[in-house]
Amino acid sequence: MSELVWILIEALIKAVVILTMILLAAATLVYFERRISAFIQNRYGPNRVGPFGLLQPFADVFKLFLKEDLVPKVADKRFHRLAPIISLGVTLAVYSVIPLSNYVNIDTGDTVRKVYFGIAPNVNIGFLFVLAMTSVGVYGITLAGWSSNNKYSLLGGLRSSAQMISYELSMGLSVIGVLLVSNYFTTSQNGNWTNTLSLNTIVMNQSGWKWNILLQPLGFIIFLVSAFAETNRAPFDLPEAEPELVGGFNTEYSGMKFGMFFLAEYGNMATSAALITLLFLGGWQLPFPSHWLGLAEGSVWLALAQFASFLLKIILLAIFFIWVRWSIPRFRYDQLMNLGWKIMLPLSLLNIVLTGIILLII
Amino acid sequence: MLTDYIPLIFMVVFGFGIGVVFLLAAEALGARRRTKEKASTYESGMPPVRTARERFSVKFYMVAVLFILFDIEIVFMYPWAVQFKELGSTAFVAMILFIVLLLAGYIYVIRKGALRWD
Numbered sequence: 001m002s003e004l005v006w007i008l009i010e011a012l013i014k015a016v017v018i019l020t021m022i023l024l025a026a027a028t029l030v031y032f033e034r035r036i037s038a039f040i041q042n043r044y045g046p047n048r049v050g051p052f053g054l055l056q057p058f059a060d061v062f063k064l065f066l067k068e069d070l071v072p073k074v075a076d077k078r079f080h081r082l083a084p085i086i087s088l089g090v091t092l093a094v095y096s097v098i099p100l101s102n103y104v105n106i107d108t109g110d111t112v113r114k115v116y117f118g119i120a121p122n123v124n125i126g127f128l129f130v131l132a133m134t135s136v137g138v139y140g141i142t143l144a145g146w147s148s149n150n151k152y153s154l155l156g157g158l159r160s161s162a163q164m165i166s167y168e169l170s171m172g173l174s175v176i177g178v179l180l181v182s183n184y185f186t187t188s189q190n191g192n193w194t195n196t197l198s199l200n201t202i203v204m205n206q207s208g209w210k211w212n213i214l215l216q217p218l219g220f221i222i223f224l225v226s227a228f229a230e231t232n233r234a235p236f237d238l239p240e241a242e243p244e245l246v247g248g249f250n251t252e253y254s255g256m257k258f259g260m261f262f263l264a265e266y267g268n269m270a271t272s273a274a275l276i277t278l279l280f281l282g283g284w285q286l287p288f289p290s291h292w293l294g295l296a297e298g299s300v301w302l303a304l305a306q307f308a309s310f311l312l313k314i315i316l317l318a319i320f321f322i323w324v325r326w327s328i329p330r331f332r333y334d335q336l337m338n339l340g341w342k343i344m345l346p347l348s349l350l351n352i353v354l355t356g357i358i359l360l361i362i
Numbered sequence: 363m364l365t366d367y368i369p370l371i372f373m374v375v376f377g378f379g380i381g382v383v384f385l386l387a388a389e390a391l392g393a394r395r396r397t398k399e400k401a402s403t404y405e406s407g408m409p410p411v412r413t414a415r416e417r418f419s420v421k422f423y424m425v426a427v428l429f430i431l432f433d434i435e436i437v438f439m440y441p442w443a444v445q446f447k448e449l450g451s452t453a454f455v456a457m458i459l460f461i462v463l464l465l466a467g468y469i470y471v472i473r474k475g476a477l478r479w480d
Contacts, residue, residue, distance in 0.1 A: 011369035085381035092377030165429040179443035256388030334479035
């Protein structure tokens with residue numbers, strides 16, 4: 001069969017598998033959040049639907065689908081419908097550049113194909129695509145807030161978008177440090193891969209314990225805090241500060257339209273955890289040399305082991321996200337903006353300059 | 363390679379497609395019992411007062427404008443960071459000059475009080 005047919009089949013299978021995985025992951029994260037918050041607050045949490053309450057999120061989704069869909073009469077109907085599509089679509093689309101493991105060799109008869117687990121992990125725009133998509137994600141929230149024609153929604157949407165764009169600056173700047181280090185360790189193998197923005201390259205350059213958390217500790221902290229702010233999670237959950245804003249930008253959404261924002265929120269949490277893992281915690285790299293397992297590069301079992309390592313790091317980070325949310329009180333809005341513009345931004349510039357100087361000296 | 367982008371397009375189309383399907387399903391499956399109260403804007407149980415399309419704080423505009431300025435400058439740094447080793451110390455000095463210029467603008471913005479929120 002021709003090359004193009006293979007690419008199309010591969011793309012179709014991968015898109016279906018990975019989309020299912022993300023939606024399952026978002027549902028599981030909701031379950032985790034409810035159980036862990038219950039544990040922290042000395043309650044039981046959902047434990048009746050299915051074993052340990054594991055089926056609770058699916059029951060919730062079915063319920064949401066059957067709920068009445070309310071749209072206020074004064075709302076701008078077109079944008080009110082568009083906003084949840086943008087939010088969920090962007091969350092799912094970001095996963096296309098995330099590599100879930102190294103390649104697997106698949107024998108197709110006449111040639112051996114290198115198949116990567118991940119939609120397009122080697123696209124050389126990599127992280128730029130992530131930045132672009134998260135910027136589009138701001139539109140979903142702003143439109144939701146504005147189109148509802150409700151004061152709570154408008155305030156929630158404005159706060160949320162201002163917060164997201166403020167922290168996107170320090171997020172983008174902290175990644176430059178990672179790119180500098182990654183570029184320094186680039187070794188081209190038979191001219192196969194040179195340094196690009198592709199997330200797979202960044203992971204490859206972290207092989208052998210050169211994890212960026214050790215080389216870029218300041219960048220890691222900046223990125224972590226920005227990720228919390230980007231996903232609108234506590235201590236930066238001002239957009240949905242219940243005591244002042246009811247529900248924030250999604251006040252006027254009901255049924256599955258609300259559910260879409262909810263899924264997008266938890267999907268974003270999984271994305272942030274995945275990005276932190278890829279950029280700073282070695283991505284799918286195993287925490288020990290891969291030859292210890294005695295498996296050849298390109299074998300299915302090695303790829304599965306790498307995927308398991310990636311998944312474990314993401315789950316630990318997600319638990320950390322939840323733990324923080326239920327332990328730390330919320331910021332005030334001026335504190336939040338001051339932290340973003342007056343502390344994080346100069347710190348991330350300092351990080352770039354320091355990294356550059358150190359790399360030039362050694 | 364441009365063929366790398368085919369799966370990416372698939373994923374973007376599928377992702378937004380799922381959004382559309384969910385939205386249409388939610389509108390088709392849900393119960394429908396419209397009343398005047400349900401169609402009114404939510405304002406904690408009170409009858410809504412005026413509309414939400416009123417003026418809001420100018421600070422949000424300031425943040426948006428400043429974001430665009432700084433974000434363009436960040437995107438400008440990406441190609442330099444990717445080719446850092448090849449470009450060497452000359453490019454690094456140039457980038458330091460650029461960051462100093464950026465900081466001058468940043469200090470002006472702070473001193474002007476554009477980011478004061480109280």
